Amino acid sequence: MNFLDFLDSKPLYYKEIDHQRVHKAYTMLKPHLKAIPTIHIVGTNGKGSTGRMIASLLFFQGFKVMHYSSPHIKKFNERIWIDGEESCDEILQKAHEKLFTILGVEMSDELSYFEYSTLLALVVGEESDFMILEAGLGGEFDATNVAPKILSVITPIGIDHQAFLGDTIEQIATTKLNSINSTALIGFQTYQEVYDIANKKNTTIYILDKKDENLRLKKIIDELFLGDYLYDNARLALKALEILNLPYNIEDFCKIELFGRFYPLAKNIRIDVGHNLLASSVMIDSIQKVFATKPILIYNSLDDKDFNAILKNFKPYIKRVEILEIDAFRAIKKETLIKTLETLDISFKDFTTLCDDENYLIFGSFYLVESFLKYYDYQS
Numbered sequence: 001m002n003f004l005d006f007l008d009s010k011p012l013y014y015k016e017i018d019h020q021r022v023h024k025a026y027t028m029l030k031p032h033l034k035a036i037p038t039i040h041i042v043g044t045n046g047k048g049s050t051g052r053m054i055a056s057l058l059f060f061q062g063f064k065v066m067h068y069s070s071p072h073i074k075k076f077n078e079r080i081w082i083d084g085e086e087s088c089d090e091i092l093q094k095a096h097e098k099l100f101t102i103l104g105v106e107m108s109d110e111l112s113y114f115e116y117s118t119l120l121a122l123v124v125g126e127e128s129d130f131m132i133l134e135a136g137l138g139g140e141f142d143a144t145n146v147a148p149k150i151l152s153v154i155t156p157i158g159i160d161h162q163a164f165l166g167d168t169i170e171q172i173a174t175t176k177l178n179s180i181n182s183t184a185l186i187g188f189q190t191y192q193e194v195y196d197i198a199n200k201k202n203t204t205i206y207i208l209d210k211k212d213e214n215l216r217l218k219k220i221i222d223e224l225f226l227g228d229y230l231y232d233n234a235r236l237a238l239k240a241l242e243i244l245n246l247p248y249n250i251e252d253f254c255k256i257e258l259f260g261r262f263y264p265l266a267k268n269i270r271i272d273v274g275h276n277l278l279a280s281s282v283m284i285d286s287i288q289k290v291f292a293t294k295p296i297l298i299y300n301s302l303d304d305k306d307f308n309a310i311l312k313n314f315k316p317y318i319k320r321v322e323i324l325e326i327d328a329f330r331a332i333k334k335e336t337l338i339k340t341l342e343t344l345d346i347s348f349k350d351f352t353t354l355c356d357d358e359n360y361l362i363f364g365s366f367y368l369v370e371s372f373l374k375y376y377d378y379q380s
């Protein structure tokens with residue numbers, strides 16, 4: 001069966017989760033894989049961009065690198081980036097056939113979409129010098145945690161996915177930080193509790209220092225208008241490489257493309273796959289820095305996000321909200337979103353078209369960015 005048809009036959013969510021299932025599958029797969037040095041990216045925000053920066057900097061130094069991230073924006077191939085490009089169908093099909101043969105029908109069918117995708121990525125990356133694995137959600141029980149790692153990189157942790165991870169920052173941070181094996185780098189955190197929990201770990205912990213500025217890096221990020229939060233992610237990526245004594249060229253940041261991360265589709269259009277409260281907070285500085293006038297926020301959300309707080313965050317910095325429909329069964333009901341906007345006294349309308357004399361920020365979810373890109377590709 002085609003790898004994509006096989007994956008699409010799997011449900012994305014399960015009422016009951018068997019945390020041991022992927023470990024059993026990995027035990028079956030491990031003898032058939034080479035041991036590749038692996039960097040594990042865990043956190044709430046900034047995982048994708050930090051991982052891509054690390055992967056790209058290593059690739060530009062001549063290393064073979066596989067970067068596994070999720071979810072994708074337009075097509076599955078984006079999730080498994082190898083040697084500077086998203087994986088092609090032929091590579092994924094070959095890896096699927098090998099993985100399916102090793103695991104057998106019963107185990108392959110039992111694995112969830114994300115579990116099977118993760119093991120597929122390990123097969124794709126088996127000839128790499130390094131693998132960068134981004135956790136889906138959580139850490140301790142995430143499928144990516146099956147692989148031994150040389151370093152855990154912890155990006156900012158915030159409140160998100162409460163149904164799976166817990167209602168408090170302590171619960172969420174604990175399950176994420178329980179993925180640490182031996183050595184970890186803790187990025188800039190909003191909550192002191194994250195540092196407190198990390199420091200109790202019986203492991204080697206490095207803490208990224210706000211005072212440790214990199215003026216050349218700051219200039220590059222400023223010139224590329226990538227946003228202040230991406231400067232923080234870039235500092236985290238460099239520190240990770242320094243801890244591992246791996247080479248990099250800071251000028252290579254100019255060649256890295258971070259599609260979907262405050263990415264400029266046009267001079268007046270930025271797309272960002274951020275979707276939670278923490279992401280909206282760090283986005284505000286970027287909005288003020290890049291846009292000469294208040295942008296229109298093209299928005300929609302899944303119903304498990306704190307969209308009320310997110311929109312309240314954005315209110316002083318946007319002209320209005322334009323609602324774009326998204327194709328997701330967990331999308332917030334439109335009437336609920338409208339009621340929230342009315343309560344917050346935020347001007348809004350349905351999204352219909354773009355105007356050359358307006359600025360736009362597309363923010364709310366991967367689904368939203370995907371929906372907008374379908375419109376934008378059609379128009380352009």
